[in-house]
Amino acid sequence: MSRLLSTVGAIAIGSLLAAPAATTAWAQETVTVGAIEILSGPSAAYGTAIKGGLELALDEINAAGGVLGGKKIALIIEDSAGNKDQAVNAARKLVGRDKVPVVIGPTLSNEMFAVGPVTNERKVVTVGTSTTAKGITEIGPFIFRTSLPESDVVPVTLKTAKDKFGVKKIAMMYANDDAFSKSGFDSMKAAAEQLGFEIATIETFGSKDSDFSAQLTKIKGLNVDAITISALVEPISGVVLQARQLGIPASVRFIGGNGANSPKLGEIAGGAADGLLVGSPWFIAKKGETNEKFVADYKKRNGKDPDQFAAQAYDTMYIVAKAIDTAGAADSDKIREALYKTDFNGVMGPFSFTQGRDPASNEGVVVLAMKNGRFEILE
Ligand code: LEU
Structure with a gap:
């Protein structure tokens, strides 16, 4: 089992795993998280950077033992192509078929204004890592963001x-x-x-x-x-x-x-x-061991420097993983409660949420x- 799990850990990214996740034997040993990002089309640079940040954090988290006493996180990333209808379809699939307790993204505020009402209605925690328009978190009590407006x-x-x-x-x-x-x-x-x-x-x-x-x-x-x-x-x-x-x-x-x-x-x-x-809120030359390690590891893995979107995504994956652990179960309601207790120090600096589910500080x-x-x- 452990050999299988580590294999899964290494490839547990992308829609590849979407179908078997709910049925195979190791399903109980993983927590599946969804993401909706722009991986194609003119705005793909944003989503590709976000994907790189999420995957780097995911590998580190899984290598360090995962969540909930040894479960790996599997991440299913759906491509929205920057299109809000495609983003909504992706959300319906992640919520309806994959039954994820958390959706990360979507990349654009324009997409979140379409996706947020759907995931919020289904009571699935949704965490924007790059959505900076006014009114994002006002969509509803399940919508958070780690990006500064x-x-x-x-x-x-x-x-x-x-x-x-x-x-x-x-x-x-x-x-x-x-x-x-x-x-x-x-x-x-x-x-x-x-x-x-x-x-x-x-x-x-x-x-x-x-x-x-x-x-x-x-x-x-x-x-x-x-x-x-x-x-x-x-x-x-x-x-x-x-x-x-x-x-x-x-x-x-x-x-x-x-x-x-x-x-x-x-x-x-x-x-x-x-x-x-x-x-x-971030720059590549930011001093400190956490950021320097992130920049070096990201570069090694992706062949290019990270940007602000990669950094925000990297921290967000950790914030979500910690909330799952604090929640004690892959349960959206409990993860929502746990996110309010976030007290994380990542590449972006110290991070917590306001009661309105926005970042608490813009000091950096x-x-x-x-x-x-x-x-x-x-x-
Ligand atoms: N901040 C933008 C938005 O809220 C997205 C970012 C990727 C440029 O739509």
């Missing part, structure tokens, strides 16, 4: 832009067809008003657009100090590249929200994104700037 991060970024770079006059851009992008813009606007910025214009676009020349040409004539942008990484990269092509100089900095906090931005936009500012937020296509922490 935009409203906790964006004001720090905009204040840094003002204090450090003298930004006063801005243009604002956002994707108007995505819940997170719109919510992030609302937070940016509130922060900009609070800081006394002059808002020269507000321009919108669609997440699938590739031509932003009308908006950018207008902005070019307005002599702004910076352009705020709330969107996912693919359209942000397009906007940034086109801005430079249209002659908006590098001195006009972009200021992003959570969607910009991905190495994918540098991969697509290269130097065109240099100077972009983004707030983040730093501002990163793009340089040569990579993020560096501002000193």
Whole structure:
């Protein structure tokens, strides 16, 4: 049995195990957790990083003896492709067929606003690791998140832009067809008003657009100090590249929200994104043994550096595993109660939940700037 279990531990990832999990002999020896992430399509970089973080933590947890006195955790990761209908179908499968007590994800707030009502109704604990829009945890009492909402991060970024770079006059851009992008813009606007910025214009676009020349040409004539942008990484990269092509100089900095906090931005936009500012609860060079080990192990396993989404997912897998242990059973109600008692110190720093099931502290937020296509922490 133990040999079989360790084999299972090594491959217990992906939908491979979905069918046998409920019926085979070792099923009693495992606790199956579900996840819904974007593993294909234009936003796959986010979900792939999350998957890498979850799997690394999972392997460590299982190697250290699993949960509930020796049960391994098996993780079934479903691909949503960033599509909310696909995400809902995945949730129905995980809840109905696989009977998971916990769902991690989905990746996007837009997806969570569709999935959350379904899992909450079925009383299945759902833990977003990257959902940053306003109102996520208000979906219901079974919906948690380990990611900081935009409203906790964006004001720090905009204040840094003002204090450090003298930004006063801005243009604002956002994707108007995505819940997170719109919510992030609302937070940016509130922060900009609070800081006394002059808002020269507000321009919108669609997440699938590739031509932003009308908006950018207008902005070019307005002599702004910076352009705020709330969107996912693919359209942000397009906007940034086109801005430079249209002659908006590098001195006009972009200021992003959570969607910009991905190495994918540098991969697509290269130097065109240099100077972009983004707030983040984590950065790769963060000192401390836990983070350094995480970065090294992630890199070894995935052949690339982790990003903020990988880090949040890594901690979340631990937080979920500990809650299962505290609950004493793979029971969603009990895990929900146990999550409230979370007191975890991971790669993101100390973590606990508020009564509203959001992260209790935003103390670790730093501002990163793009340089040569990579993020560096501002000193
Ligand atoms: N924070 C985004 C959202 O809430 C997702 C992230 C992967 C960029 O939709």
